[in-house]
Amino acid sequence: MENLKPIVLIDDDIDYIDLMAEAYGTLSHKNKLLVFHDSIKAYNYLIENDVIPFLVISDIIMPKMNGFELRENVQANPKFSSHVVPFVFITGAAELPHDGHDHLTENGFFEKRADFEELRSTLNNIINYWDSAVMR
Amino acid sequence: MNSRGEIIIVDDDTDDLEILKEVYSTLPFENRLVVFNDGEDAYHYLKTPEAYPFLIISDINMPKMNGFELRDKVLSDAGISNRIIPFVFISTCANRTMMKTYCSNSFHGYFEKKSDFTEMTEMLDNIIRYWKNAVPAD
Numbered sequence: 001m002e003n004l005k006p007i008v009l010i011d012d013d014i015d016y017i018d019l020m021a022e023a024y025g026t027l028s029h030k031n032k033l034l035v036f037h038d039s040i041k042a043y044n045y046l047i048e049n050d051v052i053p054f055l056v057i058s059d060i061i062m063p064k065m066n067g068f069e070l071r072e073n074v075q076a077n078p079k080f081s082s083h084v085v086p087f088v089f090i091t092g093a094a095e096l097p098h099d100g101h102d103h104l105t106e107n108g109f110f111e112k113r114a115d116f117e118e119l120r121s122t123l124n125n126i127i128n129y130w131d132s133a134v135m136r
Numbered sequence: 137m138n139s140r141g142e143i144i145i146v147d148d149d150t151d152d153l154e155i156l157k158e159v160y161s162t163l164p165f166e167n168r169l170v171v172f173n174d175g176e177d178a179y180h181y182l183k184t185p186e187a188y189p190f191l192i193i194s195d196i197n198m199p200k201m202n203g204f205e206l207r208d209k210v211l212s213d214a215g216i217s218n219r220i221i222p223f224v225f226i227s228t229c230a231n232r233t234m235m236k237t238y239c240s241n242s243f244h245g246y247f248e249k250k251s252d253f254t255e256m257t258e259m260l261d262n263i264i265r266y267w268k269n270a271v272p273a274d
Contacts, residue, residue, distance in 0.1 A: 086245075091271070096271060096272055099218075100214070100217040100218035100219060100220045101211060101214070101217045101218075103220045103272075104210070104211055104217055104220065104221075104222075104223060104244070105211070105243070107243075107244065107245070108222075108244070108266065108267075108270045109270055109271045109272070110269060110270055110271060111271045111273075122269050125262065125265050125266055125269055126266065126269075128262050129245065129262050129263065129265075129266040130245070132247060132258075132259050132262055133245035133246060133247055134246045134247065134248055
């Protein structure tokens with residue numbers, strides 16, 4: 001893959017993020033994985049470092065700063081003003097926005113898969129999709 | 137989202153539409169493919185209450201109503217936008233600056249048309265799978 005910028009995973013559920021990292025490890029993608037349990041730490045890292053991720057995959061409901069707030073804060077930061085970073089949400093269905101417009105102005109929502117094979121294939125598909133999209 | 141609904145492709149280039157139809161026919165999906173030669177026709181179709189497609193894949197540069205205008209119309213029409221139909225751009229004109237200016241981060245992706253049949257097939261397969269996986273599922 002030509003694009004080797006890191007992939008950022010954010011979820012306060014440590015078990016689930018471990019599962020995602022394990023699933024990612026079985027795929028052929030070579031992007032470095034940056035994993036955060038705490039959205040504030042993720043935000044600080046993204047703002048303070050030179051890193052522009054290829055893709056952010058984030059939980060929605062998290063303490064302190066939720067997934068939507070994280071995306072808004074990251075995108076509002078001048079460092080990201082000239083970069084288009086896809087921001088994909090993973091969630092339980094109950095957390096989805098009710099307004100159709102909100103769905104159409106986000107990069108996509110995906111259900112948290114408990115089945116390892118389904119999780120692998122969903123992750124792989126998300127990465128391939130944004131890798132082939134022209135965003136950068 | 138209606139994952140069993142139609143896949144709509146909007147493109148004024150008849151040759152590209154033929155290629156896309158051929159590419160789609162090699163994929164395993166059962167969604168009906170509906171094609172339009174211009175944005176206005178697509179919009180009129182989407183406005184009908186019974187239209188509930190799964191996915192819209194639209195070219196950008198088209199006469200009368202271009203792809204951006206079509207997307208704006210879809211977004212500003214609650215009757216259509218509440219049906220949550222993913223809207224993906226596909227184009228040969230790789231004007232990334234234009235894309236960034238237009239939609240910032242808030243959209244479903246922009247893909248370049250491939251001249252290679254296999255690459256085009258992989259790309260279309262990827263796009264359809266992504267939105268089949270996405271929630272809300274029907």
